[in-house]
Amino acid sequence: MEKLPPLNAVRAFEVAARAGSFTLAATELGVSSAAVSQQIRNLENWFGKQLFVRSGNRIALTDAGHAIYPQTARALGDIAAIGRRMLEGGLRTRLVVSVPFSLAELWLAPRLAVLLDAFPRMAIDVRVEDDPVDVVRQNIDLRVSYGDYHYPALRMVRLVHDDVLPVVAPDFWQRHNNGASGLAEVHESLFIHTNWGPNYASHPSWADWFAASGGSRAPDPSHGRRVGLSSLAIASARLGLGIALGQRVMARADLEAGHLIALSSVSVRLGQPYCAFMAPAKAERADVAGLVELLSKTAPSTWGSRAPQDRI
Template identity: 85%
Template sequence: MEKLPPLNAVRAFEVAARTGSFTLAATELGVSSAAVSQQIRNLEDWFSKQLFVRNGNRIALTDAGHAIYPQTARALGEIAAVGRRMLEGGLRTRLVVSVPFSLAELWLAPRLAALLSGFPQMPIDVRVEDDPVDVVRQNIDLRISYGDYHYPALKMVRLVHDDVLPVASPEFWQHYGNEAFDLSRIHESQFIHTNWGPNYASHPTWADWFAAAGGNRAPDPSHGRRVGLSSLAIGAARLGLGIALGQRAMASTDLEAGRLLALSSVSVRLGQPYCAFMLPAKAERADIAGLVALLNKTAPSACEPRAPSDRD
């Protein structure tokens, strides 16, 4: 058998690299910071490579550390998955899906319903949480995230690169709209703005949409409605509170049912795709593979603007 590195040291390295701190690693592992530091030194001696740059209480991976981290995290994850399978034995496997807040209700829930139509007795645990999450420690089978960069050690499948387009309820457009579907004539107070928070900078704004439509208007968020979730923006538009830049994948059901109108065929793509992440050892599990296949279906086609009818 090939010589293996000390596994306790490998575990200490993985946790320290993931958390970015010997102190946080010590807390997770239930040991002292000095013990973590000693394990890292043992591993560095074993590889004859420096894995971290230490600057006081701060640490950063060296080039050598970056080179081994993905394989190390993947290997430990697969070992943990094997252990869980052995301990579970014949027990029914629960599908644990972790998803951001915005995707849970309007995007994930309908697709889970489609999955359950084929597996009606499948136990599912849906966890709504922000990145990053610890897929291994929290026993998460599938993590869905905005962006393809959060979990380099996991298997990644791109699901959909969504876009946004202006949407409003038929009642709102009958009251405030115009026959030309000219959004430049809408008062600033009627625009719904989505605040994605301080961690994101790639989401399109109303200024981006007007630029894509050939205009130069930039509605001021302080004069309109502001919400903290893209799903909430769609809900506010459905209730007649204004015009939202709705994500097509989330708004598709409401658009098809006539609860929302697409006010333009012009759309703006999000800066990042939505991606599914999983441990490689779990990728072929029937329930996980089935859900990934459902999530990976083509996004809804473009919507042309239409005037509200008497039925609306």
């Protein structure tokens, strides 16, 4: 057998690198900070490389630390998965899926319904939470995130790179366009703006959409309706509260059913794709692979009888 590094030291390194602190790592491992520091020194001596730069109570990975962290995290995740399978007698009865708030109802739930047709007795645990989450320690089978950069130690599959386009309830448009020939003439109070929060800067705004359509209008969010979730923007438009920049994959069912219409074929792509993350040991499971395949399916190229209307 090939010579292995000290496994307790590897575990201390992985936790410290993930937590960004020897103190937090000590709390998670149930030992003292000095014990964590000693384990890290043991591993550094074994490799003959410095893994952390220490500055007072702060630590940062060196180039060598960055080089080994993804593999150590994957390896420990695989070992943990083996232990869980053995303890459960090789049987898995629950699929644990973690998603951001905006994706749960309009995007994930319909696809889970399809998955349950194939696995009718499957128990599913859907956790709605923002990044970051500890996929390994929380025993999450599949995490869906906006962006491909959150979990470098896990296997990643790009699901869909969505775009937004203007959507509105047909009755609302008939009542409130006031004879306007297009969105450039609509009163600012009729626009629904999505406030993505302080952690995101790559989501398109109404100003971005007008620029993509060849205009220069920039509706003022303070004069319109504002919501905190992209799914809530679509629901608000469906309920006749205004005109939203709806994400295509989330608005699909409402557009096909005629609850919403698209006012233009012009769309703006989101800054990042939606991606699935999973431990390598779980990626080949039939339920996980089946859900990844379902989530990878994008919206159809047509909207049934409700084709987008160019109302720029």
